Amino acid sequence: MQTNDLDLVFQALSDATRRGMLAKLAEGETNVSTLAAPFDLSQPAISKHVRVLERAGLIEKEKRGRENFIRVKAGPLDEAGGWIARYAEFWRAQFDAVDDYLKQTKADAAGKEHR
Amino acid sequence: MQTNDLDLVFQALSDATRRGMLAKLAEGETNVSTLAAPFDLSQPAISKHVRVLERAGLIEKEKRGRENFIRVKAGPLDEAGGWIARYAEFWRAQFDAVDDYLKQTKADAAGKEHR
């Protein structure tokens, strides 16, 4: 199957290596080698993970010279977050916890101005 | 691999059939047959999807007589939502959109009292 956008996003997020890559990318754009450094994987394995993230629309690649820079695209993450938020609504107690978390995170971010 | 909890949750969410099941379960607990009705799949295929959701901790089964009732557990959804929210923070524009969405959804839910 795998036609749906959300399928690709959630599937991309279902691997700890790829989530780790996104976490690292949150600190800013990097090239593939730097992105690969923390992981004990062959270089082609890294390339494959990058492609899965790209296919899900979660990242963009831009080739500059011999290096390939990766930067994150948040749109699909919002779709995924939106889906979760919508269904989380139906279980109020937990929903409140998520909402509070988001509000607090937002407040923090607003306060310290993202570096 | 697949050791991580989040792996299992996101992987469970990566299939449209399973997301559809969760959506239906949001209306309340059902037995497996009722849950299966909307999907054009064999009964064993449904059982497999249910097991994937169970393994991810997203649902609970309770056998009553010959029927097996399914009910949702929101905890893991929160973990997943939390992960997304945390990294969404780093891309502010989109984060704001999610936050607004959540706030509006929360307001709606508070207003109309979940039936």
Add this chain to the structure above:
DNA sequence: CAAATACATAACCAAACGGTTATGCAAACG
């Protein structure tokens, strides 16, 4: 210009996935 760097791509492999049909079995029904 030769060598090293930063990748991508191909080919291969075992394991997991998502589906199927077949079978079994306990509970409810008539």
Add this chain to the structure above:
DNA sequence: CGTTTGCATAACCGTTTGGTTATGTATTTG
């Protein structure tokens, strides 16, 4: 009490996933 209902489980199958090694190819660098 025989039959239907509501499942679970097993066995099988093609495809996808996630890893590997090997190879190719631009782009720097010395």
